[in-house]
Amino acid sequence: MDIKLVVFLLLVLACQPKKNTVIEKTNSQKVMHPRIFWTENPANHAIISWTSLEDGAINKVYFDTISHENKKVDSYPFFSDANSNGKITTRKDDLESGVPNAYFHHTDLTDLKEGTKYYYRFCSDSTFSPEYYFITSSKKSNELTFLYGGDSRSGEDDEEDKDPAIHSKRKAMNQLIATLVEQNPEIMALVHGADYGMDASWKSLYHWFNDHELTITKDGRVLPLIISRGNHDHEIGFTENFRLGTVTERNSDGYYYKTQFTDSIALITLNTETSMAGYQYKWLKKELEKSRAANKWLLVQYHKPAYPAVKPFDREDFARVRKYWVPLFEQFGIDLALESDGHSLKKTVPILKNKPNPKGIIYIGEGGLGVPQRTPDSKRWYFKNGGHASSNHHVWMLKFKNNVLKTSAIGIDNNVVLDFEIKSKK
């Protein structure tokens, strides 16, 4: 054999990547839908989730507190394997609508440092996402800002419903969220009051996740989600794609939990779609007993409203929220209740024992993240003399600073539609 050829072959072999080197290719078609869920402990824990089009044997998140953009993925000192993977349930009409078969992946990142930027990339086999980042919450802080909104199902008109990929208002609201985070980097999370798609089928969620990417800032910041479950989120697609891991498993898959943002600010998420009087009631009572004394600020969020702006006040599912939960909210003096479902903007007067009372609780809502807005019944007693109800796409911004909570509803054009302040009860 020609000696030159032998040398050439040896050189080629020597230049081959080592076996344990990760060969990466960035392909947004194969791994997509970046999203982060926060549950109980956002200072030290986050769930990183994504979708892949192929069933990967290796699904991992690589992460670090400094950026490794444009570097090889094995330059990240930390990685964590996805602890929940599976094929997303599809029905015939999902595939007929044009969405592809796909797989869900969820990775718990634990023991994170509080108040820290984390850069990460996720992968399924050799396909990698671009680098994103998020920021963990700071336990010691007296300040906190988060966004709250709900209801992003259904398009504006018939055409949008036939093709859920259009959904112009949802897209506009998500772009607004990204802008708000860019303008106010202190925003830590998006609390979502549920009703994501028309149902939790893959054809609805696929587009919801696509649109959710619009909330990512230009520099790649992903805003963690604190989710509740709504009456349009009953199907299995919800538990597959919005998996909250041990938190919900412990509570019989109930999607109710307490998020301790800082040492003095906590949010309790409740689930109106499961028994309100059973385990959840007992859990809530215990949690309120424990958390009220320990927190300067204690808020609750859930989907179906106790004080609806649009739908009938007496409807039994709303009556049940008032029957079982509101007395506990009042007994333990929660600071603010966040509600969704109605598809309008509302703020009630402070309510105690079903009557206006300055010592009572204000209920805000009620779903404006892109769903067509209905006309609320602004003549209801809880909207008079300081309350508000109107038809407005919106997202709420809640800014906690020491004893004051500034709350503003931001309209689709990044304008403040409504704002008010409350003082801490403690």
Next chain:
Amino acid sequence: MKHQFNTVSLLLRLNLILLASGVFWQLYTGGSISSMLFMNFGITEIVSLTIEKIFVVVLLILAIYSAVNPNIYTLYILFVCLMFNVISHHIVGGKHFSDLTFIAHFSRLAVPVSLVLLIKNKYTDFVMVLKLGLSVTFLTHAWEAWQANPFFLDYLIGFSRMSLNENNATYILKIIGVIDLLSAILCWFNKFKIILFWMVFWGFTTAFIRVYDSGWENLAEFLVRTPNFILGIVLIMSLSKRNKLIAL
């Protein structure tokens, strides 16, 4: 005998009014039909609500007219109206067991159909439709109970004034599910006519629990479920007189 069948007819006609009043009450201030037109078909909110209002007013007038002066044509239209209502519930979804909406409404749909058959003197078909309406609705209820519908759990826990825990309520629902399933099967056999009395009692109880649980403001929820026990009463009365049907 004639009186017996007139009572049967009267009961069904009364049921028609109760049912239509329930639907009227549920939808007049905005319900599944306007929601479907606005949310799913992109029709403006005001037009959707107006169409729904017209729909329920027409439904109620038709029901009253059919009750006073039964004829097959208005009854057919009523059936179509009720079907439209079912379809809107199904399309809007957003409820537990939304997929079962159509079969859950079987007893309601059976009311105008059974009246048509009564008018046409088709006794065998009449009994068949009553049994079908009852048993399919009980079957749906059986499945929802077996699957621990959270609404049902809260009815039980609320009824026990919070003394029942969710675990025990779930077990009780399993038992209820089995009894419902057996009722749905046994009501087809004349030998087990006694089961119809149970179905009347249980149909009434499960309809009324909605008012008991969340107040008289929820009477509409009871009214739309009146066929769940009235059909049973009608069946008992019809079967107890095996004579040929006497027309209205």
